[in-house]
Amino acid sequence: VIELTQVSKVYNGGAAQTALDGISMSVASGEFVAVMGPSGSGKSTLLNMVAGLDRPTSGRVCVGGRDLTGLSEGELAKFRRTHVGIVFQFFHLLNDLTVLDNVLVAAELAGIKRSAARQQATALLARLEIADKADVYPAELSGGQRQRVAIARALVNRPPLLLADEPTGALDSRSGDQIMELIAAINASGQTVVLVTHDAKLAARHAQRVISMSDGRIVDDAVLEPA
Amino acid sequence: VIELTQVSKVYNGGAAQTALDGISMSVASGEFVAVMGPSGSGKSTLLNMVAGLDRPTSGRVCVGGRDLTGLSEGELAKFRRTHVGIVFQFFHLLNDLTVLDNVLVAAELAGIKRSAARQQATALLARLEIADKADVYPAELSGGQRQRVAIARALVNRPPLLLADEPTGALDSRSGDQIMELIAAINASGQTVVLVTHDAKLAARHAQRVISMSDGRIVDDAVLEPA
């Protein structure tokens, strides 16, 4: 469902920074792939390419059979609403909206009817044990609570493709395990998952395949043997 | 150097939220204490009390022999500049300043002369392997790079007390280990460290004592046996 062909991303600030250096990779529908690598190796940039949130300097990005490279911003945003759930590394919650509204916005933008959206959002918040926070604002939440709101928002429209950038970084072990069980259940129901994580055990336990990055390149791509 | 006496913090939004519930604890000068607990248990709120960034609803907070409860905001800010280094859970970098200036600001506010501040800042950035990022802005950094800038800023004024809220959450294992070695070295030179972490191994490896929190209370306070 994802096909990257010689994708490079060079940022041009004071000094050119190559975040991705000629990456080619593919992910099949229904796969669970972990992406690992040192800080600054290009993991978040890679997810941004796949999500159409940023454009490559060169190369081609195809997701769900579509070449994202030629789409306009409006077409990209529409594509994302219905095809991709994203858990950002630093959550990107909307500070002026309550927890419930942060999640509802994602569902409604995906075209889900209000009553169904509300039902799904409420169920997700309950499953993530933050239902009691539905009416509070992001500034009134702990770090881990914010992370879970971001996760609910990414999952509410039941995306065919979930991109999760360190979804357990701000969570204690038990909450992190709950999140991973939820993500694994989503994958088991057919959705494709790409998980960026620094936690090798987490990757080994859930992913079928681990892509390793270093300095903007893929340096390893290993299918894991089932336990 | 830290003495909390029956400290409670209740936030009054739509519904009262008790973040801290009658906490009493003390930390001696030179100790390395880890604070652990589930998401929402009050860890960041606790650090905010000790740092004088927030006020308790009731109770008393003494740090470095001073009762913070009665200080004005200006006195609290001055106290922090010279006594406390804080690594925030979500970094709180100043987006309009470069990496180097983010770190320099902390040093200069602590009264360190410009040439010494520059020298210390540059040395820290090099040790944290982000010297090549000195002239870029926070928006141009990866998550782990931002975290390391926050760490450099917290350490540059060599505070007697370091409060670190999940300082390795956004880092790969190797970078995380580097950070912890740096913090351990700081503690070995006499500075007091309070480390919030979700990583039990990290706590066991570096801290002498682990305080466990749940629902705004301290539920365990265990001195670790030296390895």
Ligand SMILES: Nc1ncnc2c1ncn2[C@@H]1O[C@H](COP(=O)(O)OP(=O)(O)OP(=O)(O)O)[C@@H](O)[C@H]1O
């Ligand atoms: N907007 C930007 N402008 C300039 N450089 C950038 C930008 N975004 C990222 N970079 C640089 O590109 C490189 C890759 O960044 P990226 O965020 O993809 O890394 P990462 O693997 O996610 O790291 P981490 O584990 O620290 O989150 C880094 O060196 C970073 O400084």
Ligand SMILES: Nc1ncnc2c1ncn2[C@@H]1O[C@H](COP(=O)(O)OP(=O)(O)OP(=O)(O)O)[C@@H](O)[C@H]1O
């Ligand atoms: N500004 C605020 N207004 C209202 N409630 C708040 C505020 N800050 C924190 N809280 C609530 O107080 C409780 C404790 O929050 P705190 O941030 O201290 O938790 P934490 O232990 O650091 O959690 P995490 O591991 O998720 O970072 C949480 O339930 C949180 O929702």
Ligand SMILES: [Mg+2]
């Ligand atoms: Mg990243």
Ligand SMILES: [Mg+2]
């Ligand atoms: Mg916290």
